[in-house]
Amino acid sequence: MVYPDGNPSAEVDIGPYICLFRRERPSAASPLVAKVYMYDRVSGEAALSVPLPFSDIVTSASMLNPTTMLVVQGQRVLVVALDPALFQRFSDAD
Secondary structure (H helix, E strand, O other), X not given: OOOOOOOEEEEEEOOOEEEEEEEEOXXXXXXXXXXXXXXXXXXXXEEEOOOOOOOOOEEEEEEEEOOEEEEEEOOOEEEEEOOHXXXXXXXXXX
């Protein structure tokens, strides 16, 4: 399965964010590199997140519960525990 540079191979809605799995080419001669971005729906900005331990393309991802994501790659399935603080974006407001 081949995806054009820059297009998400998978995405998953995780509440206030959308997690985007992409493969990018740092330069024309470089191989594709796996990247994970968190897209903030409110600000419209995407921040680079902690990469997955395996660089294979992500074919699918979904939430199992509010803090656990299932990530499917070609040869493996990963269970990713999300930090609950990720969802407390307005916790300091009175």
